[in-house]
Amino acid sequence: MNILLTGGCGYVGSVLTPKLLDLGARVTVVDIMWFGNYLPRHQALRVIRQDIRHTDNIPMGGVDAVIHLANISNDPCGELNAKLSWEVNVLATMQLAERAIRHKVKQFIYASSGSVYGIKEEQEVTEDLPLLPISDYNKTKMISERVLLSYKDSILVQCVRPATVCGYSPRMRLDLSVNMLTMQALSKKKITVFGGEQTRPNIHIQDITDVFIHLLKQGEKSPGIYNAGFENMSIKHIAKKVTEFVSAQMVIAESNDPRSYRLNSDKLLNTGFQPKHGVVNGIKDVIKAFQSAKLKDEDGCYNIKTMKKMRI
Numbered sequence: 001m002n003i004l005l006t007g008g009c010g011y012v013g014s015v016l017t018p019k020l021l022d023l024g025a026r027v028t029v030v031d032i033m034w035f036g037n038y039l040p041r042h043q044a045l046r047v048i049r050q051d052i053r054h055t056d057n058i059p060m061g062g063v064d065a066v067i068h069l070a071n072i073s074n075d076p077c078g079e080l081n082a083k084l085s086w087e088v089n090v091l092a093t094m095q096l097a098e099r100a101i102r103h104k105v106k107q108f109i110y111a112s113s114g115s116v117y118g119i120k121e122e123q124e125v126t127e128d129l130p131l132l133p134i135s136d137y138n139k140t141k142m143i144s145e146r147v148l149l150s151y152k153d154s155i156l157v158q159c160v161r162p163a164t165v166c167g168y169s170p171r172m173r174l175d176l177s178v179n180m181l182t183m184q185a186l187s188k189k190k191i192t193v194f195g196g197e198q199t200r201p202n203i204h205i206q207d208i209t210d211v212f213i214h215l216l217k218q219g220e221k222s223p224g225i226y227n228a229g230f231e232n233m234s235i236k237h238i239a240k241k242v243t244e245f246v247s248a249q250m251v252i253a254e255s256n257d258p259r260s261y262r263l264n265s266d267k268l269l270n271t272g273f274q275p276k277h278g279v280v281n282g283i284k285d286v287i288k289a290f291q292s293a294k295l296k297d298e299d300g301c302y303n304i305k306t307m308k309k310m311r312i
């Protein structure tokens with residue numbers, strides 16, 4: 001199987017790529033490499049440094065499935081340069097899908113985001129509820145989904161709405177709640193919780209990468225949109241969990257991020273997917289990587305710091 005993986009050098013992609021190679025797939029990664037490239041060399045892996053906005057340069061011949069991760073991938077980065085976010089997250093996604101259809105690619109899997117729900121009081125947030133995206137980032141995800149689903153008669157479209165991901169990746173992100181709070185405890189002995197009452201779902205990086213593989217294998221049996229998040233926890237609860245493993249002082253600060261929602265992922269579970277990891281594994285991963293000096297609290301682990309430094 002030939003897979004085109006955009007954003008394969010990112011946090012999720014750096015764990016997903018080796019898994020796809022282990023399955024025997026031939027993988028072409030297209031990534032602009034803003035955060036570097038930590039992918040190991042492999043005879044079945046081709047890595048191309050390329051901006052996905054130049055869609056004509058993306059090799060699509062012979063591709064069976066596209067897994068599309070390359071996006072400006074959080075709220076602050078989305079706000080840093082809104083035009084860039086709309087170009088990369090929406091326009092390029094549309095052009096990529098059209099190019100895939102022209103090349104008779106059968107399957108297109110998109111990393112949307114659970115944050116498209118915005119603020120939701122419901123205990124069970126299922127895929128059919130109306131979306132209330134707040135930030136540009138959330139809005140680009142919602143619109144890309146709609147654009148992609150408009151092609152569903154020409155290509156199999158599967159949109160994943162991941163919860164906040166946690167756990168270790170060779171391209172590490174410390175701007176994600178579990179990872180960030182654990183690193184604060186480790187490096188500063190103090191955890192600053194903004195707000196704290198907002199509830200957000202979580203998913204371990206090994207599970208979200210397995211979700212992409214599961215949907216790839218499911219193919220036509222599982223079209224459409226899937227929530228992917230299994231532990232709905234308040235930020236304060238996550239911080240408390242962290243302090244069970246690393247002693248640290250907890251400080252509550254005012255938050256300007258009201259997003260609060262739970263995810264119900266029964267639709268995904270009903271396709272036969274079972275998560276195997278969780279928040280506690282994510283916390284332990286970060287601790288282990290820090291203690292073995294594999295991980296440091298560096299600017300490169302924070303997307304916004306890197307993008308500002310690069311004047312993107």
Ligand SMILES: NC(=O)c1ccc[n+]([C@@H]2O[C@H](COP(=O)([O-])OP(=O)(O)OC[C@H]3O[C@@H](n4cnc5c(N)ncnc54)[C@H](O)[C@@H]3O)[C@@H](O)[C@H]2O)c1
Nearest residue numbers: 007009010011012031032033034051052070071073111165
């Ligand atoms: N990590 C999470 O918690 C999470 C949660 C929900 C959704 N997602 C989505 O999953 C996807 C992967 O997330 P991630 O955490 O790996 O993010 P990431 O920022 O680590 O990875 C994104 C990758 O895309 C690349 N990229 C960005 N713009 C590009 C462009 N114009 N052309 C080519 N490459 C480009 C970057 O260089 C980076 O390697 C993103 O679409 C993100 O929005 C992530």
